[in-house]
Amino acid sequence: MSSFSRFGRQRGVAYFWALLMVLLITLGLGKLLEDVARSSQRSREAELLYTGNLYRDAIRQYWQSTPIGAKPYPEKLDDLLRDPRYPVIRRYLRRLYPDPITGQAFMPIPAPDGGVMGVRSTSLRKPIKVAGFKTNQMALATARSYQQWEFSYAP
Numbered sequence: 001m002s003s004f005s006r007f008g009r010q011r012g013v014a015y016f017w018a019l020l021m022v023l024l025i026t027l028g029l030g031k032l033l034e035d036v037a038r039s040s041q042r043s044r045e046a047e048l049l050y051t052g053n054l055y056r057d058a059i060r061q062y063w064q065s066t067p068i069g070a071k072p073y074p075e076k077l078d079d080l081l082r083d084p085r086y087p088v089i090r091r092y093l094r095r096l097y098p099d100p101i102t103g104q105a106f107m108p109i110p111a112p113d114g115g116v117m118g119v120r121s122t123s124l125r126k127p128i129k130v131a132g133f134k135t136n137q138m139a140l141a142t143a144r145s146y147q148q149w150e151f152s153y154a155p
Helices: 002-064 135-142
Strands: 107-110 116-120 150-152
Touching: 002 116, 002 150
Parallel strands: none
Antiparallel strands: 107 116, 116 150
16 A cells, blocks of 8 residues: 555645746746837837838928929828929839727827827837937937927927
C-alpha cells in the first residue's frame, strides 16, 4: 500500500506543475497581447501625425494660392480635393483621409473668418507619444487626448 500512496503524491505534484505551466503561459500571452495592442496604437499615432500634416500642408497650399479678393481658407474639406476658385482643376489632396485612430472623418477646425483652418481627431484616448515631436508640433506633447492634437495652418 505504501507504493500506492507514493504514486498518488506524484500525481498531485504533476498536476501542480501542469497548473503552474498553464498560469505562466497565460501570463506570457497576456503580456504579448498587451505589447501588440501598444505597438498597434503607436503605429496609428504615427499615421495620425502623417495624415494630419498632409491636411495642414494642403490647407497651407490652398491659403498660399488664394486669388485676390477670395477667402484664404477652404469653406469645407472637400475644397481641398478640387479648388472651386479656379476654372482649371487644382487638387491639394488626392482624397479625404480618415482619422487613423477612429477610422472616421476628421473634425474640421473652423477659421476665425470662416472656412476650415485645420483638422483634429475625435478620439478621447490618451496618446502614448508625449515627446520627440517636430518643432511645429510641440503643443502636441501636453495633449491629454488625441482630440487635442490639432493640425492647423495659421500664417
